[in-house]
Amino acid sequence: AQSVTQLDSQVPVFEEAPVELRCNYSSSVSVYLFWYVQYPNQGLQLLLKYLSGSTLVESINGFEAEFNKSQTSFHLRKPSVHISDTAEYFCAVIREGNFNKFYFGSGTKLNVKP
């Protein structure tokens, strides 16, 4: 069975501090990985994705994530967060040969404090 685990339900952090949001998955076949962000009262927006190639992927607003196959992880990092990064972040996977279904984690609420 496919599962996505986001280990932290909430992450409080001060502005300009670094942050890591953790995501682990379980799958017996190859996967493709995504991070989505959800601001209050809005739908989900794609932040970044790993399909193939370099295992380090970056977003336009300073986030990055690294696909680690041996540790089955796809942690999201940012070296210096802003107040505007306060949102809920969801990790998602789709599985090779079963492209129809996106499996989402339970989400991590990032709360950036001034």
Next chain:
Amino acid sequence: DAGVTQSPTHLIKTRGQQVTLRCSPISGHKSVSWYQQVLGQGPQFIFQYYEKEERGRGNFPDRFSARQFPNYSSELNVNALLLGDSALYLCASATGWGKETQYFGPGTRLLVL
């Protein structure tokens, strides 16, 4: 270009009733997926439609059904509503299916009393 639109934005129903939620994809997108997001949880996949055919179905009872129209818009129907159906229902569209980036609408918040 307009993003994915969903209607209505909010809805209140009572147990046993039926509900229809609507989704218009981004122009040019042929794939529509539906998700249920219960408060405090991540979205759960319900259906995916591509070119008007069902391409995937999640672990939801037969009370949930959907269809896609020739203009690629979609409806999600839920019959015999239960209290547990209260959730945010998200629609996402994509140019194709599979590894394509999905673009999400703002959702329809359904409350079942």
